[in-house]
Amino acid sequence: MVPNMRKFVPTLKKLSMLLSVFLSASNIAQETGPFNLGSTVNSAARDAEPTFTPDGNTMYFNCFDRGERIGSDICVTHRQEADWSEPQIVWEVSTPDYLEVEPLLSPDAQQLYIMSDRPGGFGSTDIYVSNWLEDKWSEPRNLGKPFNSPYMDHCLYFSGEKWEFAYWTSTRPGGLGGNDIWMSEKVNEIWQEATNLGPKVNSAAHEHHSLPSEDGKSLYITTTREEGFGMEDIYVTTKNNNGEWTALTNLGPDVNSDQDDRCPAFSPDFEYFYFDSERLDGFGNKDIWYIPYSLIKDIR
Template identity: 35%
Template sequence: MHKFIHVMLLLCFMSLSHALAQRKSENKKAQQYYENSLKNLQTHRYEAAIDFLNKSIAEDPTFATAYQQLGDIYRSQRLFDQAIPNYREVLRLDADLTPLTDFGLGEALLHTGQYSDAIPYFERYLNTNISEKSKNLVNKYLADCRFALDNTQASPIKLIKLPPSINTQYDEYFPQLTADQHTIIFTRKENNQENFYESHLSNEKDWSEAQKLIGQVNSDNFNEGAHCISPDGKYLFFTGCNRPSGYGSCDIYISKKENGKWSIPTNLGAPINTRGWEAQPAISADGKTLYFVSNRAGGFGGNDIWKSELGEDGKWKVPINLGKNINTPYDESSPYIHADNKTLYFSSNGWPGYGGQDLFMSKTDTTGQWAIPTNLGKPINNHHNQTAVHVNMNGSIGFFSTQDSASRQLDIYEFELSKDIKPAPVAYIAGTVLDAENKQPVVARVSVTDTDNQKVVFEDRSDFQDGMFIATLPIGRNYAVHVQAEGYLFDSRQYDLTDTQLANEKFTTEILLAHIKTGNTIQLNNIYFDTNKSDILPASKSDLSLLLDFLKTNPTVIIEVGGHTDNTGTKELNKTLSEKRAQSVTHYLLQNGIERFRITSKGYGDQLPVADNESEEGKQLNRRTEIKIIDQKKK
């Protein structure tokens, strides 16, 4: 990409020089210095070119062409403050030298936040004989100026620069936070080499001295950056460029944290990576959707944001462009999909903003369509480039990188999100799956099902090293959480998050999986009945399906279905009700192909409580359906 920019700038300089060939200086020394500057431009020696142009101007202060060339070089290096006086000098000395003076001055003023001053120059340039592509760019710049002038009021958001333990004299950018909010991983560019660093939070306020990631994810010969991290902090998706295993100039790779070290990266391969440019991955909290940036064919122009879904076979599907409500003819970059799975943050220089790259937010509606993006506004965005933003799991704190006005280096800042740019509230489970007998980690499939529509909203596996998993739960729904592993009884839990006050809650749980052994039990926490009735409600389907699959997978297992109630009502009524409910579950299993001899049912009423009946929470725990293994032999 940098080589491409240098080539384009060189062509621009050479084209301009050719057009101005007749505007030579009468001072031979000044003209010679000018021609020497052109020779240095051909080999990208910009500092030398600037030096010769300054010498040329010193010899001939009326040499407008030298001022124009000097302004163009400064502008190409984003030294807009230095470009402006040179363009103004061109207009003073020779206003008809080239229409590009108006464009260059307008762009430099835009990128220094002088929006009202920039507009007349853009409008004048628009009225010259320019291409359709140039007209589109100027109109985009005019839209930026007008947007900025209409949105001068900054929100009361306070930007806090992260400490020197993270921000140094080098560029730091692409911050990513783990779900527990105690580790930040970012990219640092040091001596033109990009590597990953991490810092840990202690005492809820102090970030440790950042260190390179341990393991084999960083390299000495290649650049690594533009990454995302899975909520559990175990998987790192990142951009690797010009590697031997690459498909194109930059590809997306993945590395796993094992025994505290990051593994050798693996190229994600086709269809994610192509012979083009793929970068800046963002993985959804459920691990099923990968967002990334690409310049592949089929986009809207420039770099677009695409997504790929993970198939049932564990392979990534053909990527889909996010469409015109996200992508523009210019560049979109740095996608970040929040844990609510419907709020996308990204950077763009195509949507109206304050100049350069701004940060935006878009949300999907009920049909899955993306809304027109919202500019995050001041003080987050300004006339500098804002490259990436990350929002923590509970949606309260954001981290982003932006340029310092004085040093021009990128640093990482923290801010509190205002209500209008917050994602949907979520809660999450931080769980550990262990063997009930020896307390060793168990690799188990963890799934979360919305009991209202039976949609699986999360699916993952617990880590083989420590049994940990993190599952996100959007607020406002009731969920069944299931944990299954070969050779074990499954675990069924209920999380009722219909109360919006549970937003941003963290549920920590230890799940002890029992072996399939006579006498062991499973508690089904997502079997639902109407009050004082035994008809199974539709919301029970996820637990019933899980039980059915378990019995089919383990055909030698013989079970007892036990019904239990709280102590509301008489003992006789409770026993009768529990018997009928147990029979309803038995009937479901028989209807779905389980042999009669493998199932018995029994109602226990309120005889075997697992909690006290003094509170509604205790009563809810006592209203349950239990499955007991009574034998493992066919009869």
């Protein structure tokens, strides 16, 4: 043995252990994401706000500037083994001259909710619903009150076994900021007057896109409040034992970056948490990303 080599053996062992830990951490990071949905779905423009059929093999989302089209539409893509098909514009619910965004499929995939600024609504943007007619979607119908008002109304979500609780975003009077989260409960098949979720959830900033957890006890909310990682971050609020919503908690760096991170969605089995982001290693303006939901499920 080389003289004094014994002195270096423990050091080499330590370096080997440190390298092993580093490689292990690197592998964990690769396994946990966030993962980009890829260049077939994501383009150089904006791709955002996914929603899935019950089997998880069809995804509707908001797409911009697809093909020769310049503007915002609803697109659909189908999973083919491990890959997604080339997205197609859903022309039954999209218009050549107006904005269509924020699709939401019902649990049985028989209704498709969207937001649009097409004429004939209550306000500047309204929420519409389309029904599946065997092989195509029906003409979207305005959802009416209490969802729509003379102001901006958008980002609709439901919770409850019968979808009896509705959450959406509105700029109507009575809020705390620009966009606030509002809700309504269906009682005897009638939707009740909209109520603001209050100062624990809403602020002088913008709060929108309120995604309920599987049990309906938490809402994942996008907000522009200043204490986040970027311009828009995703937070969570959870009902306490008194049924009151708690103050928002930031989901942290597994989801949020120094760019916009927003508009979450679940895979149908609640195994994955999807969101759109402007982080710099994507393909375009906004891309759809996802992580294992287990990474953030316990944040409350």
